[in-house]
Amino acid sequence: MSLEDTQASEMESTIDTASVTSESTGGTGESVIETENVDVWYSDTQALDDITMEIPEQQVTALIGPSGCGKSTFLRCINRMNDLIESARIEGEIRLRGKNVYDDDVDPVALRRSVGMVFQEPNPFPKTIYDNVAYGLRVQGKDDNLDEKVEDALRRAALWEEVNDQLDSSGLDLSGGQQQRLCIARAIAPDPDVILMDEPASALDPVATSKIEDLIEDLASEYTVAIVTHNMQQAARISDKTAVFLTGGKLVEFGDTEKIFENPEHQRVEDYITGKFG
Numbered sequence: 001m002s003l004e005d006t007q008a009s010e011m012e013s014t015i016d017t018a019s020v021t022s023e024s025t026g027g028t029g030e031s032v033i034e035t036e037n038v039d040v041w042y043s044d045t046q047a048l049d050d051i052t053m054e055i056p057e058q059q060v061t062a063l064i065g066p067s068g069c070g071k072s073t074f075l076r077c078i079n080r081m082n083d084l085i086e087s088a089r090i091e092g093e094i095r096l097r098g099k100n101v102y103d104d105d106v107d108p109v110a111l112r113r114s115v116g117m118v119f120q121e122p123n124p125f126p127k128t129i130y131d132n133v134a135y136g137l138r139v140q141g142k143d144d145n146l147d148e149k150v151e152d153a154l155r156r157a158a159l160w161e162e163v164n165d166q167l168d169s170s171g172l173d174l175s176g177g178q179q180q181r182l183c184i185a186r187a188i189a190p191d192p193d194v195i196l197m198d199e200p201a202s203a204l205d206p207v208a209t210s211k212i213e214d215l216i217e218d219l220a221s222e223y224t225v226a227i228v229t230h231n232m233q234q235a236a237r238i239s240d241k242t243a244v245f246l247t248g249g250k251l252v253e254f255g256d257t258e259k260i261f262e263n264p265e266h267q268r269v270e271d272y273i274t275g276k277f278g
């Protein structure tokens, strides 16, 4: 198949944006985030093309697709991290609980408190474990009962048992997997509405990865989670909903994870999931 044919077939198989919304299988059934006709460019290069989808409350939504199809761009648009990239331009709407996050009266810093982010490489601050977790709480002036809140966040991040006797040690002295759970504790301490994760386990060994996966599933009982992953098994294991992006920054299929993995609507999605291209 020529490149043009491939692109044409992708265009044809791009779903009608009106049909993207899927039935909820768990969580509350509410949509926390709704995106409508979102286009993103970096200078003249289009990275996302007409993305309309919803991210349901208290579920895990996985974003999958080959390298360069716009998954990270999509994630970064939700909490306006792309504002920090000079060449980035966005059109369309992204609503958090009905409010367009790009409205003039939205403070991006406040937005990022409600929509926390965990990155591929664990990036604790060069501070103590305690101060890493307390950081966001202090910035927001929520520093009453700080010890209790730090412990609670570390417990929810499944790290408390391993670090409770070394809270004054540097976060950088922890193992990679522990550092990532510390970053998750830091992200959840201020009690965000949504947690965005960009390949949070890709730099970790299998044991640490498995802990992070268990943790993500647990977090979804309290938080709304959107995760970019290159790992198909991981997406299948931990997510309730899956969004498949393909070349050209198009959302080709979105729905219940089980359906996407067992009986996708589009041949290109099946080919991607079964490893025929990547």
Ligand SMILES: Nc1ncnc2c1ncn2[C@@H]1O[C@H](COP(=O)(O)OP(=O)(O)OP(=O)(O)O)[C@@H](O)[C@H]1O
Binding pocket: 042, 045, 046, 047, 065, 066, 067, 068, 069, 070, 071, 072, 073, 074, 085, 087
């Ligand atoms: N800061 C940037 N400046 C210019 N172009 C960018 C920038 N970030 C991403 N892009 C381009 O936007 C497109 C989408 O990139 P993005 O990183 O969102 O894709 P991705 O699906 O997350 O890729 P990967 O799986 O490799 O991380 C690519 O063509 C990429 O080169």
